[in-house]
Amino acid sequence: MIVVHHLNNSRSQRILWLLEELGLPYEIKQYQRDPKTMLAPPELRAVHPLGKSPVITDGAVTVAESGAIIEYLLETYGEGRLVPPAGTPDKRRFTYILHYAEGSAMPPLLLKLVFDKVETSPMPFFAKPIARGIAQKVKSSFIMPNLKANLDFLEGELKQSTWFAGAAFTAADIQISFALEAAAARGGLDARYPKLSDFLQRIHARPAYQRALERGGKYDYA
Numbered sequence: 296m297i298v299v300h301h302l303n304n305s306r307s308q309r310i311l312w313l314l315e316e317l318g319l320p321y322e323i324k325q326y327q328r329d330p331k332t333m334l335a336p337p338e339l340r341a342v343h344p345l346g347k348s349p350v351i352t353d354g355a356v357t358v359a360e361s362g363a364i365i366e367y368l369l370e371t372y373g374e375g376r377l378v379p380p381a382g383t384p385d386k387r388r389f390t391y392i393l394h395y396a397e398g399s400a401m402p403p404l405l406l407k408l409v410f411d412k413v414e415t416s417p418m419p420f421f422a423k424p425i426a427r428g429i430a431q432k433v434k435s436s437f438i439m440p441n442l443k444a445n446l447d448f449l450e451g452e453l454k455q456s457t458w459f460a461g462a463a464f465t466a467a468d469i470q471i472s473f474a475l476e477a478a479a480a481r482g483g484l485d486a487r488y489p490k491l492s493d494f495l496q497r498i499h500a501r502p503a504y505q506r507a508l509e510r511g512g513k514y515d516y517a
């Protein structure tokens with residue numbers, strides 16, 4: 296039996312969604328973030344040394360890292376579903392998005408989260424203007440231009456095709472969804488990006504997406 300070690304409000308929602316799209320049986324083991332630090336509980340380190348989510352176990356096999364989990368599930372149980380045929384341009388776009396989502400799209404979103412926190416964290420009054428000034432400078436000179444470049448790029452991808460790896464919905468759409476949901480919550484994805492806004496509406500309407508939310512519990516990207 297596939298077990299998804301599922302942290303609340305996390306990327307593991309994507310794995311539940313993929314399993315629902317594939318119609319595979321699975322169990323969920325729930326883990327709760329520390330409400331103060333937002334970190335995963337130490338029990339998750341017993342499953343994988345980094346203690347991050349998602350991680351799955353499937354009998355004796357343990358797989359961590361969203362992209363690797365998606366590849367494992369598609370190769371082991373996919374029977375050719377949710378992936379473009381090998382050797383095609385769509386397959387190359389698929390592989391690119393699988394890596395790009397965590398390798399390039401997420402870092403500026405994570406940096407924004409960290410520097411937003413720097414701006415609002417309690418600190419001695421004399422340190423506040425300095426911390427705020429540094430945070431605002433890093434955001435305006437580095438983080439926000441990077442976020443914009445990524446959103447512009449992704450909007451352009453959806454001008455080429457209905458989904459991120461061609462005409463058919465694939466697991467690449469699942470993999471990029473977390474970055475887009477996070478960008479809609481706190482990274483500038485708004486009505487200026489009609490294709491990306493429409494993508495979010497289309498994925499939210501998918502029955503498998505809704506089933507995954509019912510099983511994993513509601514989650515918040517902000």
Ligand SMILES: N[C@@H](CCC(=O)N[C@@H](CS)C(=O)NCC(=O)O)C(=O)O
Nearest residue numbers: 305306334335347348349360361397
């Ligand atoms: N690139 C990894 C990122 C894993 C990751 O950072 N997961 C976050 C949840 S979205 C986590 O476990 N955070 C809790 C912590 O760092 O303690 C993946 O895609 O699986």
